[in-house]
Amino acid sequence: MKRFETDAIVLSTCDHAESDRLVTFHSAEFGRLRGIAKGARRSKKRFANVFEPCSLVRLECREKNSYIWIEACKLVEPYLPMRTDIEKWAYAALFSEIVLEMVPEGEPHPAPFILHKETLDRLERDKDPEHVLLLALLRFQLLMGYMPELEECAICRRALKTARKWFWQPAQGKLVCTDHFSPDSGYIALDTGTLALINYMRKIPLEKTWRLRMRREMRAPLLTGLLDWFRYHTRKEIQSIKVLEQIFPSCGISSSIVGSGPARQRHYQIRC
Numbered sequence: 001m002k003r004f005e006t007d008a009i010v011l012s013t014c015d016h017a018e019s020d021r022l023v024t025f026h027s028a029e030f031g032r033l034r035g036i037a038k039g040a041r042r043s044k045k046r047f048a049n050v051f052e053p054c055s056l057v058r059l060e061c062r063e064k065n066s067y068i069w070i071e072a073c074k075l076v077e078p079y080l081p082m083r084t085d086i087e088k089w090a091y092a093a094l095f096s097e098i099v100l101e102m103v104p105e106g107e108p109h110p111a112p113f114i115l116h117k118e119t120l121d122r123l124e125r126d127k128d129p130e131h132v133l134l135l136a137l138l139r140f141q142l143l144m145g146y147m148p149e150l151e152e153c154a155i156c157r158r159a160l161k162t163a164r165k166w167f168w169q170p171a172q173g174k175l176v177c178t179d180h181f182s183p184d185s186g187y188i189a190l191d192t193g194t195l196a197l198i199n200y201m202r203k204i205p206l207e208k209t210w211r212l213r214m215r216r217e218m219r220a221p222l223l224t225g226l227l228d229w230f231r232y233h234t235r236k237e238i239q240s241i242k243v244l245e246q247i248f249p250s251c252g253i254s255s256s257i258v259g260s261g262p263a264r265q266r267h268y269q270i271r272c
């Protein structure tokens with residue numbers, strides 16, 4: 001029997017057996033981590049308010065018979081102000097859902113955990129949460145090893161700085177120039193400056209990432225592309241998008257179809 005302690009962010013929770021809870025966390029030491037909180041539904045005192053999604057907690061666990069049993073869970077940061085701002089809360093839920101599906105279980109990977117924690121911290125206090133989400137998703141794609149070098153056309157090798165307009169397929173990681181763009185292949189149109197900023201993100205530490213400023217008109221296509229990347233690799237729809245659509249039924253996430261391409265070319269306009 002092995003005992004361990006770790007900081008973790010609550011990703012999801014569900015009922016298990018008669019009175020237990022099965023809780024999924026994101027941790028630095030174990031990546032995605034699933035643990036059973038025995039009797040959590042019966043005794044409200046032992047695990048009071050600690051399994052709310054997106055809360056940062058300190059776990060004490062033991063591993064027995066290939067199960068993780070949660071012995072104690074202490075609330076470190078509940079992000080209460082963020083929970084009262086429905087827009088920030090929706091972005092936090094969206095980022096956490098992507099982490100839940102993309103981070104491997106049981107593998108130490110500290111960088112995505114640090115990014116997740118910083119994203120929640122930034123969402124709580126930043127006045128531009130949509131931009132925080134966008135930078136976090138770009139950084140996450142980079143950390144997970146899916147972001148290609150965006151330096152030249154994948155077909156003719158034309159260099160980035162020799163043209164102003166480019167087309168990127170985040171799902172497949174392909175960048176092409178205007179000569180090799182085809183309208184029905186899930187490309188998003190970006191300018192050279194935005195691509196240069198994304199390339200620059202590779203060279204800077206996380207704390208400097210938040211200083212990057214993406215042009216406002218580039219945000220919708222970038223977000224659309226990043227969500228397509230997620231769908232392509234997980235083969236899943238993003239449930240948090242439905243929550244965002246409910247929050248902003250008339251003016252928020254209006255999925256405006258760009259051109260006559262497939263559904264994946266929708267641009268999600270999240271801001272009112």
Ligand SMILES: [Zn+2]
Pocket residue numbers: 153154155156157158176177178179180
């Ligand atoms: Zn080309």
